[in-house]
Amino acid sequence: MDELTERLRRREEVLVTLRSILVRDLRVRLAPDQIDPDIPLFGSGVALDSIDAVDFVVAIEHAFAVRVPDDMMGRAALRSLNTTIDFIIEHS
Amino acid sequence: MTFADEVAGIRGSAALTIEPLYGIVRVTGPAAAEAVEAISPRALFLRSGQILHTLLLDDDGAIQADLFIGRIDREYVLLADGVTGTALCAVLAAHAPQADAWQAIDLDATHDVISVNGPYAWELLAAVESDHVIGVPYLTSFELESAPGARAFRSGRTGEFGYEILIEKPSSAALIERIRERGRELDLVDATRDALELCALENGFFVVRGSSPIELQLQWRVDYDRDYLGAEALRRRRSEGVRRRSCLMVGPAGGQGVPTSGASLLRGGAPIGRVLHARHSPTLDRVVVLGLLDLRLAHPGVDAIEVADDPAAGALQTRSAPLLHNRSLFLDLQIHSYASRADGDFPDIVRGT
Numbered sequence: 001m002d003e004l005t006e007r008l009r010r011r012e013e014v015l016v017t018l019r020s021i022l023v024r025d026l027r028v029r030l031a032p033d034q035i036d037p038d039i040p041l042f043g044s045g046v047a048l049d050s051i052d053a054v055d056f057v058v059a060i061e062h063a064f065a066v067r068v069p070d071d072m073m074g075r076a077a078l079r080s081l082n083t084t085i086d087f088i089i090e091h092s
Numbered sequence: 093m094t095f096a097d098e099v100a101g102i103r104g105s106a107a108l109t110i111e112p113l114y115g116i117v118r119v120t121g122p123a124a125a126e127a128v129e130a131i132s133p134r135a136l137f138l139r140s141g142q143i144l145h146t147l148l149l150d151d152d153g154a155i156q157a158d159l160f161i162g163r164i165d166r167e168y169v170l171l172a173d174g175v176t177g178t179a180l181c182a183v184l185a186a187h188a189p190q191a192d193a194w195q196a197i198d199l200d201a202t203h204d205v206i207s208v209n210g211p212y213a214w215e216l217l218a219a220v221e222s223d224h225v226i227g228v229p230y231l232t233s234f235e236l237e238s239a240p241g242a243r244a245f246r247s248g249r250t251g252e253f254g255y256e257i258l259i260e261k262p263s264s265a266a267l268i269e270r271i272r273e274r275g276r277e278l279d280l281v282d283a284t285r286d287a288l289e290l291c292a293l294e295n296g297f298f299v300v301r302g303s304s305p306i307e308l309q310l311q312w313r314v315d316y317d318r319d320y321l322g323a324e325a326l327r328r329r330r331s332e333g334v335r336r337r338s339c340l341m342v343g344p345a346g347g348q349g350v351p352t353s354g355a356s357l358l359r360g361g362a363p364i365g366r367v368l369h370a371r372h373s374p375t376l377d378r379v380v381v382l383g384l385l386d387l388r389l390a391h392p393g394v395d396a397i398e399v400a401d402d403p404a405a406g407a408l409q410t411r412s413a414p415l416l417h418n419r420s421l422f423l424d425l426q427i428h429s430y431a432s433r434a435d436g437d438f439p440d441i442v443r444g445t
Contacts, residue, residue, distance in 0.1 A: 004394065011391045031316070033330075036309035037391075038296045038340070038413040043230050044145055045312050072422050072439055079421070080296075082392055082412035 014064070014085045021059045026052050037081040045080075053078065060084065066091045093282060096374035101281030102250055102291050103375055103441060104419065105430060106210035108271055109283050113207060114171040115157070116199040116258065117180045123193030128161060128168045130188040131321045133305075133314035138163040143231040143245055146313045147305055148172055148183065149322030153329055155308070156183075158299040160247055160256070162233050169233075171245065171256060174301050176200055187321045204264040206257040208271065209288065211419035212278050212430040213253040217244065219274040220267075226425045239267045250291035251418040278430045290371045293380055296340055296413025300368045300382070306330055307384055308338045336365060337390035340415060341397060341408040343379035348372055349404030350379050356400035357383050357408070364389050367399065376415060376442055381408055416441050 019032040028035065028046055039045035041056075048056060056078070057068045066088055068074045077087035101107040119128050129136050134146040140163050148157040157174025172180050177198035184196045208216060218225040221238050228234055228246050236242040241260055248254020259267055272280065292298045296309070305314050306329055316327055343349070350370050357365040365385035373380045385394075389410070397408040417439045428436055 007393060008388065008391050011393070030312060033334075034311040034316075036311055036337070038309050038338075039312050047312075072437070075421060076417055076439065076443075080413060086392065086412050 010089060011085055014088055015081060017063055018060070018081050018084060021056065021063065022046060025059050026055055035081065037085070039080060041078055041080060041084070060088065064088045064092045095284075095287060098281055098283040098287035099290060099374050101279070102209050102252060102283055102287060103416075104211065104433075105279045105281070106208060106213045106216045106275060107281050107283035107287070108268070108275065109207040109209070109285065109288060110204070110264075110268060111285055112200075112205070113285060113288070114160075114173050114205050114256070115175045115177040115180045116203055116205060117170045117172070117177050117184070118197045118199055119168040119170065119184065119194055120166075120197070121194035123188075123190040124166060124168055126190060127184055127188035127194040127196070128170070129318075129320065131183055132159075132161060133320055133322065133326075135315055135318060136161065136163070136168075140165050141232050141234065143233055143247060145231060145247065147299070147310060148175065148180070149305070149314075149320075149326065151322060151325060153322040153325030154302050154304060155299060155310075156301060158249070160245060162243075162245055164233065164243070169243075169258065171205060171258075173299070183321065199258075202261060204259055204261055206259060206264060206268060206271070207254070207288070208257070209248055209250050209252050209254040209283065209291075211252050211423060212433075213248075213255055214425060215430055216271065216275050216278050216280065217255055219277075220270055236267075238270070239263055242267065249295075249297045250288060251295035251297070251414050251416075252291070252420040290373060290380075293340075293369060293371055293382060294373055294375065294415045295418070296415075298369060298382055303338075303368065303384075304329055306334055307336055335387060336384045337387055338368065339365075339383055339385045339390045339392075339410045340413050341381040341383055341410050342376065342415065343381065343408055344406040345378055347379050347406045349402065349406060351381060351399040351402050351405045355402060357385065358398045358400055359389065359394070359396060363400075364397070370405075373415075379405065380415060381405075383408075385410070416443055 022028040144161040157172040160171040177200035181196040245256040355367045370381040392412040395409040399405040
């Protein structure tokens with residue numbers, strides 16, 4: 001398996017887990033395949049609120065053994081599933 | 093005023109757009125909700141003052157317009173980017189039930205929509221109106237006390253704070269003048285539709301008419317368990333499986349070659365997708381491309397993508413949306429202001445390469 005294929009496989013794997021967290025743990029009312037990877041997680045799109053944010057961070061930290069900082073960069077990391085995946089892959 | 097100045101205003105201060113962006117329709121009558129539901133891909137779970145961001149589809153499930161639906165008491169105001177008010181009324185007439193129990197009024201000739209966007213758009217609106225603007229949640233609307241009959245929709249498609257102000261044409265000049273006057277302290281700029289569209293593109297909010305919401309990552313704006321204009325075709329397309337998905341790409345730093353829409357995208361000489369829309373971004377100093385890529389490659393971090401027969405575009409690389417750190421995301425409206433903009437410890441607007 002070449003490096004790109006392995007990288008894409010890893011991204012797909014994390015995407016599936018994050019979608020599962022949103023639907024199973026945070027009760028997002030979208031089907032997993034409807035949660036497209038570039039849509040906003042907060043405000044519009046998935047439309048998480050500040051309470052969901054705490055639950056989402058806890059679930060991510062537990063699932064991927066990463067620490068999401070409670071600062072501007074943490075906020076930037078959680079803008080979409082793709083930015084979250086970028087963060088997880090960079091820090092795990 | 094250059095295009096780069098316009099974009100800098102949207103990204104760094106506040107920008108005013110007065111050119112028409114929307115077809116405007118008001119739907120009234122006892123069956124107004126049923127009429128709007130017939131063309132809305134999302135259910136109208138709206139209280140008065142709330143706004144729904146959805147799409148207008150055609151019979152084939154393809155996007156006709158980017159659509160905001162605002163509820164005001166028992167009426168609905170529709171702002172559609174992509175069709176005129178007249179065309180939107182015709183869509184309602186063709187598809188909404190109980191035609192004798194609702195009325196669609198085309199407001200294009202009688203109303204303007206004044207658009208204010210930027211990280212400090214809230215501060216400008218608060219100066220024009222009052223501090224209550226600061227507490228207005230996203231996707232809600234409010235009446236302007238300073239311009240009777242006018243209503244501001246807090247929406248925005250640039251990743252920055254955005255307000256669309258619906259106002260009767262005879263009153264709009266006075267409001268525009270007041271916005272300009274109050275905007276001097278915030279270095280308000282005039283921005284064209286072009287500049288707004290580039291910013292929407294950079295944030296992954298650009299809507300390509302004629303595309304499918306499934307491929308364009310806009311499934312959050314549709315329901316699959318209701319009937320509305322285009323629903324059947326959309327469900328059929330979903331059941332067939334997705335083969336391609338939209339993806340943002342950037343060209344090399346300093347690159348100016350903008351690929352044409354529809355151009356084929358190649359990797360290692362093999363076709364992997366096509367260009368949907370592309371622009372040069374003065375903020376990023378790169379070309380930004382929205383493309384449709386084979387699903388296996390529609391992830392950030394794929395490089396060496398070429399545009400067929402267009403070497404000037406250079407090698408493209410896929411990226412996560414948004415492509416930049418919107419200043420609006422990092423502002424605390426109780427603390428920050430345009431005057432103190434240099435004091436905040438904000439991340440650079442350009443994300444790491």
